[in-house]
Amino acid sequence: MDGGDDKRPVTADDRAPRSAVVVNPTKVTDLDEFRRTVNDALSAAGWPAPVWYETTAEDPGRGQTEEAVRDGAQVVFACGGDGTVMACVSGLVGTDAALAVLPQGTGNLLAANLGLSNDLAAGLEVAVERGMRRLDVGAVGDQYFAVMAGMGFDAQMLEDTSETTKARIGWPAYVVGAAKHLRDRPMRVTVAIDDKPPLRRRARSVLIANVGRLQGGVRLLTDAEPDDGWLDVAVLTPRTLRHWLAMGWALVRRRGSVPRMEVFRARRVEITSNRPQPRQLDGDLIEPGRSLKAEVRPESLWLCVPRPERAPDLAEDADAAAKRGEKLVEEARRE
Template identity: 35%
Template sequence: MAYREHMLHAALALGIIATALAAIALVLAVETYRAQRSALAAPRTQAPRALPVLPRSVDDDGSPAALGPAAFVINPTKVADVARLEEMARTTSRELGLPDPLLFLTTAEEPGRAQAAEAISRGASVVVAAGGDGTVREVARSLVRTGIPMGLIPSGTGNLLARNLDLPLDTVTSLVQTALSGRDMAMDAAWLRLVPPPAERRDPDPGDEADASDGSDAETGPDPEPTPAQPSEHLFLVMAGTGFDAATMADTDEGLKRRIGWVAYFLRAVRHLGARRTRLAMKVGHGSWRTYRVRTLLFANCGRLPAGIVLLPDAEIDDGYLDIAAVDTRGWLFGWVSLFWRVMLQGLGWRREMPYDAASIDFLRGRTATVALDQPEPVQVDGDVVGEAVELHVRIEESGLVVRVRR
């Protein structure tokens, strides 16, 4: 009887702890969502700050060369007030002495890549992606290796790239000003090629046979030469992964995301806490194959998540390396509670291993990685599920993209 009472008390205590952690996570999520919504709802009458003068290039005769117009690629399903944003783009361009901006709206058929390509052909000096992470990724795909900077007006669910670049998310006015008059910074671009299950495979394009896994790891070998993107590759700027995170995103309803933001992921994640662990083999760079059994496998270009959570503390957006996290938990709920505390503590600088820990995170770094999965698993890039795969080939392209950040 005493043993049963002891187990009952232990289970009750664990339930209380888990409930408290869930409440904390939910509060953080709600506060982040409110801050995001308040930024997008900033009043039109807000006076803009003084704008710096943009540097201008020089023509052959030594006279200042005129800057081309800014281009705005706007996703009307994500931006709450398209007319307001277009007017802000015109006003700020005129204040900076720029030509009137080029304005493009995305569609379901053309989600941003074609619009960005047209902007480049028309001499745009900067291309601003206004929308969610998907819009940003589509615009960036056209800008990789061009040297033309990309500005950001984030208005989607997570806006993780904007947070990792420390953009001013307080008002849309600040974001527009930064996009048009900020500092240019080179960041890495990451690419993922998935191999679908045999039943889903199609005849490959000629370029698909190129092995995107060639390259060097963080310790040995020369820097890889830039590799042109293959038709089957997916660009990601923040994180890609498979396992728990991809399954959660695949299960999250778009309508729910529109209503409550990234909190929707938190609510759907509960369904997958007890799902089977993913079995895989992975080779990083020129290293040896290693087997893993994980809850989730993540490839990161940068490491900050919503609510200030730092999942990969060593990840840098411009260091030329992928940061990889093989995350595992054991003991069901106890394992997830342990993982939550581990992530919180490492964000504060605590990186020591804990005895009898029910969660583990193996960190690896390299320029390329190849993964073989024991069964088809969903794969996500920057929060969008791109299909199921039995193999993954991931690589980093150092300084592949130029972005506008605050001065």
């Protein structure tokens, strides 16, 4: 289901597109007010009213997204946390419908890579301006990720981060979750990249990335590009608190190499651990396991972005889009 053609689902020259909103109602404080704001803003931009779908515990968004596309939606808004966005990504891979992110959860990974926080106005403006790029995705079985998959410490951090703490202080809550596991013993892993001889390491985490920004805007992989046909594989091997501090300082400064981190490029990668490990896709936990196998699906997802040019950083122009979005929402409220 690779993409490959340069056809865009909608452009600024097209008539206003049909859209759908896939929302996780547990992530929205006032769903009626949220619905009014989105409907009014899209109406002010000349778009027809969107069709609304709510996620459920049984279906976090993939089925609703697939139904929306079958019913003619050209843009699907994903409103919720990482799990909602990942489910929508999986429902859109290989279609000509585009994904727009309206983050409502804490620390949404794809939103962070777009330069969006929980700014509803910015997310709406990015979609309304119809700046779109066709991105690669990573495939793990029948699930897909647009940002990053991982096994080990990163998923353990997510697992042990309190929802209450996230709601209270935002993404720094992940630091609290991480601190619980800095001294855990490493896992013995084999990393098989394409047809090369497998690597063996004592690692704390192995990340498979399409783009490189982490929670809080920290850029882990500066060379990761979202549409280059490759996945970047980062093997993290800190063993002491001093190693962690050195790695963190290097990531914040972003000068030169990062100690205790090796980076490889792959079209296919399989990570195998000596014992079951927590695993995550785009910041959403999946079942623990001893292996994680991913392969790239080149240019198979249309994504609404602040600026459509081919740049490694998807967050370009995000601040300006946020300001324009505030005006859009204000105009909608006056009408």
